[in-house]
Amino acid sequence: MPIASTFTRLALSGALSLAMLGSAQAQDDVRIGFIVKKPEQAWFINEQEAATQLGEEKGFSVVRLGGEDGQEVLSAIDNLNSQGAQGFVICPPDVRLGPAIMNRANQYGMKVVTVDDRFVGSDGEPMEDVPHLGMSGYKIGQQVGNAIAEEMEARGWDPQEVAALRITNYELPTAKERTDGATDALTEWGFPEDNIFDAPQQNTDTSSAFSAASPVISKRGDFEHWIIYALNEESVLGGVRATEQYGLAAEDVIGVGINGSGAAFAEFSRSNPTGFHGTVAVSSTAHGRQTADNLYQWITEGEKPPANTETSGTLMTRDNWEEVRADLGL
Ligand code: FCA
Secondary structure, eight states, X not given: OOHHHHHHHHHHHHHHHHHHHHHHHHHHTOEEEEEESOTTSHHHHHHHHHHHHHHHHHTOEEEEEEOOXXXXXXXXXXXXXXXXXXXXXXXXXXXXXXXXHHHHHHHTTOEEEEESSOOBOTTSXXXXXXXXXXXXXXXXXXXXXXXXXXXXXXXTOOGGGEEEEEEEOTTSHHHHHHXXXXXXXXXXXXXXXXXXXEEEOSSSSHHHHHHHHHHHHHHTTTOXXXXXXXXXXXXXXXXXXXXXXXXXXXXXXXXXXXXXXXXXXXHHTSSSOOSEEEEEEOOHHHHHHHHHHHHHHHHHHOOOOOSEEEEOOEEEETTTHHHHHHHTTO
Protein backbone atom coordinates (compact mmCIF):
# COMPACT_ATOMS: atom_id res chain seq x y z
CA MET A 1 0.00 0.00 0.00
CA PRO A 2 1.45 3.42 -0.98
CA ILE A 3 2.59 5.43 1.97
CA ALA A 4 0.59 8.50 0.92
CA SER A 5 -2.68 6.65 0.94
CA THR A 6 -1.96 5.04 4.28
CA PHE A 7 -1.18 8.47 5.59
CA THR A 8 -4.39 9.91 4.18
CA ARG A 9 -6.37 7.09 5.69
CA LEU A 10 -4.73 7.55 9.04
CA ALA A 11 -5.32 11.27 8.93
CA LEU A 12 -8.92 10.74 7.90
CA SER A 13 -9.65 8.20 10.59
CA GLY A 14 -7.88 10.46 13.06
CA ALA A 15 -10.12 13.35 12.08
CA LEU A 16 -13.15 11.12 12.31
CA SER A 17 -12.34 9.84 15.73
CA LEU A 18 -11.59 13.36 16.88
CA ALA A 19 -15.03 14.42 15.66
CA MET A 20 -16.59 11.43 17.42
CA LEU A 21 -14.64 12.23 20.53
CA GLY A 22 -15.93 15.76 20.37
CA SER A 23 -19.55 14.70 20.38
CA ALA A 24 -18.98 11.94 22.92
CA GLN A 25 -17.32 14.50 25.14
CA ALA A 26 -20.35 16.73 25.01
CA GLN A 27 -22.62 13.82 25.91
CA ASP A 28 -20.29 12.62 28.61
CA ASP A 29 -20.70 15.98 30.27
CA VAL A 30 -23.78 14.65 31.98
CA ARG A 31 -23.03 12.12 34.66
CA ILE A 32 -25.50 11.01 37.31
CA GLY A 33 -25.31 8.66 40.26
CA PHE A 34 -27.82 5.92 41.05
CA ILE A 35 -27.53 4.98 44.73
CA VAL A 36 -29.57 2.10 46.18
CA LYS A 37 -30.02 0.75 49.68
CA LYS A 38 -29.77 -2.93 48.70
CA PRO A 39 -27.42 -3.27 45.73
CA GLU A 40 -27.62 -7.09 45.77
CA GLN A 41 -31.43 -7.25 45.42
CA ALA A 42 -32.83 -8.03 41.98
CA TRP A 43 -35.26 -5.10 42.15
CA PHE A 44 -32.43 -2.60 42.60
CA ILE A 45 -30.05 -4.28 40.18
CA ASN A 46 -32.73 -3.97 37.53
CA GLU A 47 -33.43 -0.32 38.33
CA GLN A 48 -29.76 0.55 38.02
CA GLU A 49 -29.39 -1.42 34.80
CA ALA A 50 -32.42 0.28 33.28
CA ALA A 51 -31.00 3.71 34.16
CA THR A 52 -27.64 2.77 32.64
CA GLN A 53 -29.35 1.55 29.49
CA LEU A 54 -31.25 4.82 29.15
CA GLY A 55 -27.99 6.69 29.63
CA GLU A 56 -26.47 4.72 26.77
CA GLU A 57 -29.41 5.58 24.56
CA LYS A 58 -29.46 9.26 25.43
CA GLY A 59 -25.75 9.78 25.92
CA PHE A 60 -25.19 10.36 29.63
CA SER A 61 -23.32 8.20 32.08
CA VAL A 62 -24.66 6.53 35.18
CA VAL A 63 -22.50 5.64 38.17
CA ARG A 64 -24.10 2.79 40.13
CA LEU A 65 -23.46 2.81 43.84
CA GLY A 66 -24.67 1.08 46.97
CA GLY A 67 -25.57 2.98 50.12
CA GLU A 68 -26.54 0.55 52.85
CA ASP A 69 -26.23 3.04 55.70
CA GLY A 70 -25.80 6.77 56.23
CA GLN A 71 -22.00 6.69 56.11
CA GLU A 72 -21.98 4.79 52.85
CA VAL A 73 -24.47 7.16 51.27
CA LEU A 74 -22.46 10.23 52.25
CA SER A 75 -19.24 8.78 50.89
CA ALA A 76 -21.07 7.76 47.71
CA ILE A 77 -22.09 11.40 47.28
CA ASP A 78 -18.48 12.56 47.85
CA ASN A 79 -17.35 10.00 45.33
CA LEU A 80 -19.91 11.25 42.78
CA ASN A 81 -18.80 14.81 43.31
CA SER A 82 -15.20 13.91 42.65
CA GLN A 83 -16.32 12.26 39.43
CA GLY A 84 -18.08 15.44 38.36
CA ALA A 85 -21.65 14.14 38.64
CA GLN A 86 -24.37 16.78 38.54
CA GLY A 87 -26.91 14.82 40.55
CA PHE A 88 -28.17 11.43 41.65
CA VAL A 89 -31.21 9.21 41.99
CA ILE A 90 -31.41 7.51 45.37
CA CYS A 91 -33.37 4.87 47.27
CA PRO A 92 -32.10 5.66 50.78
CA PRO A 93 -31.33 3.00 53.42
CA ASP A 94 -33.35 5.03 55.93
CA VAL A 95 -35.85 7.68 54.85
CA ARG A 96 -34.98 9.83 57.89
CA LEU A 97 -31.56 10.45 56.36
CA GLY A 98 -33.27 12.81 53.90
CA PRO A 99 -32.14 16.11 55.50
CA ALA A 100 -28.50 14.94 55.91
CA ILE A 101 -28.38 13.67 52.33
CA MET A 102 -29.84 16.92 50.99
CA ASN A 103 -27.32 18.93 53.00
CA ARG A 104 -24.42 17.11 51.41
CA ALA A 105 -25.95 17.28 47.93
CA ASN A 106 -26.61 21.01 48.26
CA GLN A 107 -23.01 21.64 49.30
CA TYR A 108 -22.00 20.21 45.95
CA GLY A 109 -24.83 21.81 44.00
CA MET A 110 -26.19 18.39 43.02
CA LYS A 111 -29.77 17.70 42.04
CA VAL A 112 -31.53 14.84 43.81
CA VAL A 113 -34.46 12.62 42.88
CA THR A 114 -35.71 9.82 45.15
CA VAL A 115 -36.99 6.47 43.95
CA ASP A 116 -39.11 3.93 45.90
CA ASP A 117 -38.52 5.24 49.44
CA ARG A 118 -39.33 8.90 49.94
CA PHE A 119 -37.30 11.16 52.24
CA VAL A 120 -38.94 12.20 55.47
CA GLY A 121 -38.04 15.59 56.98
CA SER A 122 -37.33 16.38 60.61
CA ASP A 123 -41.04 17.16 61.02
CA GLY A 124 -41.87 13.57 60.08
CA GLU A 125 -43.50 14.64 56.81
CA PRO A 126 -42.42 13.67 53.29
CA MET A 127 -39.88 16.11 51.84
CA GLU A 128 -42.06 17.53 49.07
CA ASP A 129 -39.21 19.55 47.62
CA VAL A 130 -37.36 16.48 46.46
CA PRO A 131 -38.99 14.94 43.36
CA HIS A 132 -40.05 11.36 44.03
CA LEU A 133 -41.24 8.34 42.08
CA GLY A 134 -42.54 5.25 43.84
CA MET A 135 -45.33 2.71 43.80
CA SER A 136 -48.82 3.61 45.00
CA GLY A 137 -48.29 1.63 48.18
CA TYR A 138 -51.80 1.51 49.57
CA LYS A 139 -53.45 0.45 46.30
CA ILE A 140 -50.85 -2.18 45.62
CA GLY A 141 -51.29 -3.43 49.17
CA GLN A 142 -55.02 -3.76 48.49
CA GLN A 143 -54.23 -5.83 45.41
CA VAL A 144 -52.18 -8.14 47.63
CA GLY A 145 -55.03 -8.47 50.13
CA ASN A 146 -57.56 -9.19 47.38
CA ALA A 147 -55.32 -11.77 45.73
CA ILE A 148 -54.92 -13.59 49.06
CA ALA A 149 -58.68 -13.45 49.72
CA GLU A 150 -59.44 -14.91 46.29
CA GLU A 151 -57.00 -17.74 46.81
CA MET A 152 -58.43 -18.51 50.26
CA GLU A 153 -61.83 -18.74 48.60
CA ALA A 154 -60.47 -20.98 45.86
CA ARG A 155 -59.01 -23.31 48.47
CA GLY A 156 -62.23 -23.22 50.47
CA TRP A 157 -60.59 -22.02 53.69
CA ASP A 158 -62.67 -20.77 56.59
CA PRO A 159 -61.08 -17.42 57.48
CA GLN A 160 -61.79 -17.98 61.17
CA GLU A 161 -59.28 -20.80 61.07
CA VAL A 162 -56.58 -19.01 59.19
CA ALA A 163 -53.69 -17.03 60.70
CA ALA A 164 -52.19 -14.05 58.93
CA LEU A 165 -48.49 -13.35 59.21
CA ARG A 166 -48.09 -9.63 58.65
CA ILE A 167 -44.40 -8.85 58.30
CA THR A 168 -44.19 -5.16 59.10
CA ASN A 169 -41.73 -2.32 58.75
CA TYR A 170 -43.50 0.68 60.23
CA GLU A 171 -40.41 2.91 60.14
CA LEU A 172 -40.74 2.99 56.38
CA PRO A 173 -43.87 4.84 55.20
CA THR A 174 -44.16 3.00 51.88
CA ALA A 175 -44.01 -0.31 53.78
CA LYS A 176 -46.76 0.75 56.17
CA GLU A 177 -48.96 1.92 53.29
CA ARG A 178 -48.58 -1.43 51.57
CA THR A 179 -49.32 -3.63 54.58
CA ASP A 180 -52.19 -1.31 55.64
CA GLY A 181 -53.71 -1.65 52.17
CA ALA A 182 -53.50 -5.43 52.35
CA THR A 183 -54.94 -5.53 55.89
CA ASP A 184 -57.87 -3.30 54.91
CA ALA A 185 -58.68 -5.37 51.83
CA LEU A 186 -58.57 -8.57 53.89
CA THR A 187 -60.71 -7.28 56.76
CA GLU A 188 -63.23 -5.77 54.32
CA TRP A 189 -63.51 -9.20 52.76
CA GLY A 190 -64.22 -10.66 56.19
CA PHE A 191 -60.86 -11.74 57.55
CA PRO A 192 -60.89 -11.58 61.37
CA GLU A 193 -58.56 -8.90 62.67
CA ASP A 194 -57.74 -11.01 65.73
CA ASN A 195 -56.09 -13.59 63.50
CA ILE A 196 -53.50 -11.14 62.20
CA PHE A 197 -50.10 -11.48 63.89
CA ASP A 198 -47.32 -8.96 63.45
CA ALA A 199 -43.71 -9.88 62.75
CA PRO A 200 -41.73 -6.61 62.75
CA GLN A 201 -38.64 -6.89 60.57
CA GLN A 202 -35.53 -4.77 60.98
CA ASN A 203 -34.69 -4.66 57.35
CA THR A 204 -36.45 -5.14 54.03
CA ASP A 205 -34.83 -8.42 53.05
CA THR A 206 -35.48 -12.16 53.23
CA SER A 207 -33.27 -12.98 56.19
CA SER A 208 -34.69 -10.30 58.45
CA ALA A 209 -38.21 -11.40 57.52
CA PHE A 210 -37.32 -15.02 58.28
CA SER A 211 -36.01 -14.05 61.71
CA ALA A 212 -39.08 -11.97 62.40
CA ALA A 213 -41.51 -14.66 61.21
CA SER A 214 -40.14 -17.79 62.88
CA PRO A 215 -41.09 -17.03 66.51
CA VAL A 216 -44.55 -15.82 65.48
CA ILE A 217 -45.31 -19.03 63.59
CA SER A 218 -44.05 -21.29 66.32
CA LYS A 219 -46.07 -19.42 68.95
CA ARG A 220 -49.27 -19.98 66.93
CA GLY A 221 -48.82 -23.65 66.21
CA ASP A 222 -52.59 -24.13 66.63
CA PHE A 223 -53.24 -22.70 63.15
CA GLU A 224 -52.97 -25.02 60.15
CA HIS A 225 -53.47 -22.43 57.47
CA TRP A 226 -51.38 -19.31 57.04
CA ILE A 227 -51.47 -16.28 54.80
CA ILE A 228 -48.42 -14.06 54.52
CA TYR A 229 -47.91 -10.49 53.36
CA ALA A 230 -45.26 -7.80 53.71
CA LEU A 231 -43.87 -4.78 51.90
CA ASN A 232 -42.09 -6.88 49.27
CA GLU A 233 -41.67 -10.40 47.93
CA GLU A 234 -38.23 -10.84 49.47
CA SER A 235 -39.86 -10.48 52.89
CA VAL A 236 -42.82 -12.73 52.02
CA LEU A 237 -40.27 -15.33 50.91
CA GLY A 238 -38.63 -15.09 54.33
CA GLY A 239 -42.04 -15.80 55.85
CA VAL A 240 -42.67 -18.73 53.48
CA ARG A 241 -39.25 -20.22 54.33
CA ALA A 242 -40.15 -19.93 58.03
CA THR A 243 -43.41 -21.89 57.49
CA GLU A 244 -41.44 -24.58 55.63
CA GLN A 245 -38.97 -24.82 58.45
CA TYR A 246 -41.87 -25.22 60.81
CA GLY A 247 -43.15 -28.13 58.70
CA LEU A 248 -46.16 -26.51 57.04
CA ALA A 249 -46.96 -27.79 53.53
CA ALA A 250 -47.19 -25.54 50.48
CA GLU A 251 -50.95 -26.07 50.22
CA ASP A 252 -51.41 -24.68 53.74
CA VAL A 253 -49.71 -21.39 52.98
CA ILE A 254 -50.63 -18.44 50.75
CA GLY A 255 -47.97 -15.77 50.50
CA VAL A 256 -48.35 -12.82 48.16
CA GLY A 257 -45.53 -10.34 47.70
CA ILE A 258 -44.81 -7.12 45.85
CA ASN A 259 -42.10 -6.24 43.26
CA GLY A 260 -41.98 -8.90 40.52
CA SER A 261 -38.24 -9.29 40.34
CA GLY A 262 -35.69 -12.08 40.17
CA ALA A 263 -36.61 -13.37 43.63
CA ALA A 264 -40.15 -14.14 42.47
CA PHE A 265 -39.06 -15.52 39.08
CA ALA A 266 -36.77 -18.00 40.80
CA GLU A 267 -39.60 -19.12 43.04
CA PHE A 268 -42.08 -19.53 40.17
CA SER A 269 -39.49 -21.51 38.21
CA ARG A 270 -39.19 -24.21 40.87
CA SER A 271 -40.76 -27.47 39.75
CA ASN A 272 -42.84 -27.85 42.92
CA PRO A 273 -45.09 -24.97 43.92
CA THR A 274 -44.31 -23.44 47.30
CA GLY A 275 -46.45 -21.36 49.63
CA PHE A 276 -45.41 -18.33 47.60
CA HIS A 277 -48.62 -17.91 45.61
CA GLY A 278 -47.94 -14.67 43.79
CA THR A 279 -46.62 -11.17 43.76
CA VAL A 280 -47.89 -7.80 42.58
CA ALA A 281 -45.37 -6.86 39.94
CA VAL A 282 -44.32 -3.29 39.37
CA SER A 283 -41.90 -2.30 36.66
CA SER A 284 -38.49 -1.73 38.22
CA THR A 285 -37.36 -1.07 34.65
CA ALA A 286 -39.77 1.85 34.41
CA HIS A 287 -38.75 3.13 37.86
CA GLY A 288 -35.07 3.13 36.88
CA ARG A 289 -35.59 4.67 33.44
CA GLN A 290 -38.12 7.28 34.49
CA THR A 291 -36.19 8.61 37.47
CA ALA A 292 -32.94 8.75 35.51
CA ASP A 293 -34.72 10.52 32.68
CA ASN A 294 -36.37 12.99 35.05
CA LEU A 295 -33.01 13.84 36.56
CA TYR A 296 -31.36 14.10 33.14
CA GLN A 297 -34.06 16.51 31.91
CA TRP A 298 -33.69 18.54 35.07
CA ILE A 299 -29.92 18.82 34.60
CA THR A 300 -29.99 19.53 30.89
CA GLU A 301 -33.23 21.51 30.47
CA GLY A 302 -33.72 22.92 33.95
CA GLU A 303 -37.12 21.23 34.15
CA LYS A 304 -37.81 20.10 37.71
CA PRO A 305 -39.60 16.71 37.77
CA PRO A 306 -43.05 16.34 39.37
CA ALA A 307 -43.10 16.25 43.19
CA ASN A 308 -44.59 12.77 43.36
CA THR A 309 -45.31 10.11 40.75
CA GLU A 310 -47.08 6.89 41.71
CA THR A 311 -46.87 3.67 39.71
CA SER A 312 -49.25 0.71 39.63
CA GLY A 313 -48.91 -3.07 39.69
CA THR A 314 -50.19 -6.31 38.14
CA LEU A 315 -50.72 -9.62 39.93
CA MET A 316 -48.25 -12.25 38.84
CA THR A 317 -48.68 -15.94 39.73
CA ARG A 318 -47.12 -19.20 38.60
CA ASP A 319 -49.68 -19.24 35.77
CA ASN A 320 -48.97 -15.90 34.15
CA TRP A 321 -45.61 -14.70 35.41
CA GLU A 322 -43.74 -15.01 32.14
CA GLU A 323 -46.39 -13.04 30.30
CA VAL A 324 -46.56 -10.27 32.90
CA ARG A 325 -42.78 -10.16 33.00
CA ALA A 326 -42.61 -9.55 29.28
CA ASP A 327 -45.43 -6.96 29.40
CA LEU A 328 -43.61 -4.96 32.06
CA GLY A 329 -40.30 -5.19 30.26
CA LEU A 330 -38.64 -7.02 33.14
C1 FCA B 1 -38.88 -0.56 48.87
C2 FCA B 1 -38.66 -2.04 49.05
C3 FCA B 1 -38.17 -2.65 47.75
C4 FCA B 1 -39.12 -2.28 46.63
C5 FCA B 1 -39.19 -0.80 46.51
C6 FCA B 1 -40.13 -0.38 45.42
O1 FCA B 1 -37.66 0.09 48.74
O2 FCA B 1 -37.70 -2.28 50.06
O3 FCA B 1 -38.12 -4.06 47.85
O4 FCA B 1 -40.39 -2.79 46.90
O5 FCA B 1 -39.65 -0.25 47.74
